[in-house]
Amino acid sequence: MKIGVLGTGAVGTAINSKLIELGHQVMIGSRDNTNEKAIEFVDKFDSNASSGTFEEAASFGEIIFNCIKGEFAVAVLKSVENSIQNKILIDISIPVDTSKGAPLSLIPELCNTNSLGEEIQKNLPDTKVVKTLNTMWSTLMTAPGTLKNGDHTNFICGNDDEAKATVKSLLNEIGWKDETILDLGDIVGSRGTEATVLLWLRIWGATIGTFSLKVVN
Structure with missing residues (x-):
């Protein structure tokens, strides 16, 4: 499958690899297509x-991953809107406000x-x-x-059930088991998953080593 990954940070690099x-x-x-990180990676x-470029990667991919910093994501995605119409956009970014430094908070209008x-979906109704x-x-x-x-929880949400099924299959291929993928319903579920970054950062500051979240019932 042809996949476009937007973003050259740690998340984009991990997904690409x-x-x-x-x-x-x-x-x-x-x-731009002279980005040193991207060239070194390739x-x-x-x-x-x-x-x-963002436009070239968006046009190339049958599925697109958004790994752009949350504060810039909507503007970048709007600029490539025509290239991602009717495609699945897997959104991993979080709307963290980095302008004031630590402690980090969420961008007020996106929480x-x-x-x-939700904001991406509103701006890209055909994606x-x-x-x-x-x-x-x-x-x-x-x-x-x-x-x-792998016994920890990965959340998923979105308005299109068929698109979510396709993404779940890709997650299975990556290594996620069906029983660890929890569907939270429509894209409004993003309010909850994005907000967990505030808890995540506190846990990260209080522990040593790799950790994740798990839903137990």
Whole structure:
């Protein structure tokens, strides 16, 4: 499958590496096609890896991953809107406000009664937005079995059930078991999963080592 991954940070790099390992053709997208991080990343692989602009990666992919920083995500995605119409957009980003430094908070207009996932869907009505993988370390996103044999929870939400089923199949391929993927319903579920970053940061500050969340009932 051809997949476009927007963003060159730790999350984008982890997602790209796993997808290439699984045999998918991946294009990593950034603001311009001379991005050093993207070029260095692609040079590590013999095949199935390429780099380009956000627009080029969005056009290339049958499925798109949004790994852009939350504060810039909507503007970037709007700029490539025509290239992601009727496609599945897997949204991993979180609307963290980094302008004031620590302690971090969520962008006010993208929390409580709204979320980044919802805002993306509102701005891209013809794109099938699916929120997932945004409540854990980037390493766990693509290697869930490295912690408790994968016995922890990954949340998913979105308005299109068929799109969510496709994303669940891709998550299975990455290593997520069906019983560890919890469907929270429509894209409004993003309000909850994005807000967990505040708890996540506190847990991270109070513990040592890799951790994740698990729903027990």
